[in-house]
Amino acid sequence: DTAVSQTPKYLVTQMGNDKSIKCEQNLGHDTMYWYKQDSKKFLKIMFSYNNKELIINETVPNRFSPKSPDKAHLNLHINSLELGDSAVYFCASSPHPGLAGEQFFGPGTRLTVL
Amino acid sequence: EDQVTQSPEALRLQEGESSSLNCSYTVSGLRGLFWYRQDPGKGPEFLFTLYSAGEEKEKERLKATLTKKESFLHITAPKPEDSATYLCAVRMDSSYKLIFGSGTRLLVRP
Numbered sequence: 001d002t003a004v005s006q007t008p009k010y011l012v013t014q015m016g017n018d019k020s021i022k023c024e025q026n027l028g029h030d031t032m033y034w035y036k037q038d039s040k041k042f043l044k045i046m047f048s049y050n051n052k053e054l055i056i057n058e059t060v061p062n063r064f065s066p067k068s069p070d071k072a073h074l075n076l077h078i079n080s081l082e083l084g085d086s087a088v089y090f091c092a093s094s095p096h097p098g099l100a101g102e103q104f105f106g107p108g109t110r111l112t113v114l
Numbered sequence: 115e116d117q118v119t120q121s122p123e124a125l126r127l128q129e130g131e132s133s134s135l136n137c138s139y140t141v142s143g144l145r146g147l148f149w150y151r152q153d154p155g156k157g158p159e160f161l162f163t164l165y166s167a168g169e170e171k172e173k174e175r176l177k178a179t180l181t182k183k184e185s186f187l188h189i190t191a192p193k194p195e196d197s198a199t200y201l202c203a204v205r206m207d208s209s210y211k212l213i214f215g216s217g218t219r220l221l222v223r224p
Contacts, residue, residue, distance in 0.1 A: 101148040105157030
């Protein structure tokens with residue numbers, strides 16, 4: 001009965017490769033988010049979708065592209081991976097944007113770029 | 115620039131030794147301040163929402179308070195299972211995004 005799940009949990013890849021991280025929530029929430037947590041533990045918002053519509057699009061390289069096939073799924077595709085992309089990526093959801101402060105987070109995907 | 119600063123970076127307590135964590139913020143138009151707990155290797159877990167100065171919320175050994183410039187997370191008689199990183203985040207008016215602080219790593223020794 002996992003609420004927010006992410007796959008894979010670990011991802012090790014070479015520079016220049018393209019990879020995807022998948023996220024699914026079974027809470028019936030309308031809003032989903034992607035965050036990056038760097039080595040200093042800062043958690044920074046990257047994107048947010050509400051019912052498949054992009055509502056937050058922070059300044060991230062356009063090598064990062066989110067895709068929301070339906071409101072229960074938000075995937076993150078990364079092209080031409082760079083060393084600096086190594087981090088833990090978290091997916092989260094909230095019932096709707098008005099409750100953006102009360103988010104449910106997934107377990108994270110640790111991305112290592114060699 | 116909108117900022118959230120947490121102190122101390124790390125805190126070591128003996129079991130039963132009460133203390134407080136601080137979260138100061140400089141944002142225009144606070145829409146809410148939120149506390150989360152993060153265990154190693156896991157995603158953050160929501161704890162509290164505070165909307166206005168003077169508001170307080172409690173949960174077990176934790177109590178969160180809010181003023182116009184900062185929030186405190188008071189931990190009363192902590193136990194080893196309270197060891198975690200505590201994150202605070204703010205949301206501004208007319209924005210759905212959260213700005214997180216860098217967290218306070220709490221270690222409670224038995």
